[in-house]
Amino acid sequence: MxxxxxxxxxxxxxxxxxxxxxxxxxxxxxxxxxxxxxxxxxxxxxxxxxxxxxxxxxxxxxxxxxxxxxxxxxxxxxxxxxxxxxxxxxxxxxxxxxxxxxxxxEKLKKVRLLTMRRQFKLMQMESGERIAQFFNRIISHTNAMKACGEKISDQTMVEKILRTLTPKFDHIVVAIEESKNIEELKVVDLQGSLEAHEQRLIERSIEKPVDQALQAQTSRKGG
CATH class of the missing domain: 1.10.287 (Helix Hairpins)
Known part of the structure; x- marks a missing residue:
């Protein structure tokens, strides 16, 4: 045209x-x-x-x-x-x-945005929640905020996620903060790192009972 x-x-x-x-x-x-x-x-x-x-x-x-x-x-x-x-x-x-x-x-959007900002501030990873589930919640919520005009950078989301993970991720959070430039870290890259760490934790939790069972069998045979 x-x-x-x-x-x-x-x-x-x-x-x-x-x-x-x-x-x-x-x-x-x-x-x-x-x-x-x-x-x-x-x-x-x-x-x-x-x-x-x-x-x-x-x-x-x-x-x-x-x-x-x-x-x-x-x-x-x-x-x-x-x-x-x-x-x-x-x-x-x-x-x-x-x-x-x-x-x-637009006025209604501003009211909704104020509510969503408060909700975002209170969001944290729940006990038993998987990394993928937590990221989906965070991303879905921030997308709703963006639809109301909010501008949210990857840095803001990354910092929020690192602050609100469950304690079992504390040492990987420290490692990420020390080894990576948080200002340049993308949400998708952070998710990949945390999911890889989560998978290692799951594998170790499976291996531990097996090792304990083997040790118990060995002890009984030795007795």
Whole structure:
């Protein structure tokens, strides 16, 4: 689709009831690319009754840009949002309606995010929980936080995980902190290291009863 003569992708972002922040950032970039930002922000200038031919020509250009901006907005809405702006007379009016109707959604996201931050702070590995299960809980929770606009780095997640593992992982945590640059350690790499250590612990716990049984048999034979 070439609205300005330049090639432009046809897979536009679509606004739904969950993605206003991301959608508005993407749309502002698209409007900027199409040189339509000013018309969306400021609206159509008024045309005076005594306008000159040059002013009328300029107004027609502004009107054309407003139509292009409206067309883009229409292409990027789900059905529910389209109904809300279907009677808007300008791109500025349409954008204002969208901003207003999504304010409540954003406020709700902020409330949810505060709750999830508290929950994240209290999360820790449970006794008997496997590394994979704990990582799944952490990643699922942080993904939900990110969906509400939170920015969480791998470093934050790594530090959180290392602080909240069960005591049986204490010595491997110390080894990781001493041997690796925590600021550069990826969550997936940390999970791999901890799962390998967990597997060794499991194998040792299996071997120990077998060794004890063999020792008991030897002792009985010797007696």
């Amino acid at each position: 070439g609205l300005t003569g330049a090639s432009f992708p046809a897979n536009f972002p679509v606004l739904d009831d969950k993605n206003w922040n991301r959608w508005s950032v993407q749309m502002k970039a698209i409007m900027g690319f199409q040189e339509l930002s000013e018309i969306v922000e400021n609206g159509l200038p008024e045309l005076a009754v005594s306008a000159t031919e040059a002013e009328k020509t300029l107004y027609k250009e502004h009107k054309k840009n407003d139509c292009k901006a409206m067309f883009l907005i229409h292409q990027c809405l789900d059905e529910a949002h389209f109904e809300k702006i279907s009677e808007a007379k300008s791109a500025k009016e349409a954008w204002g309606i969208l901003e207003k109707c999504n304010e409540g959604v």
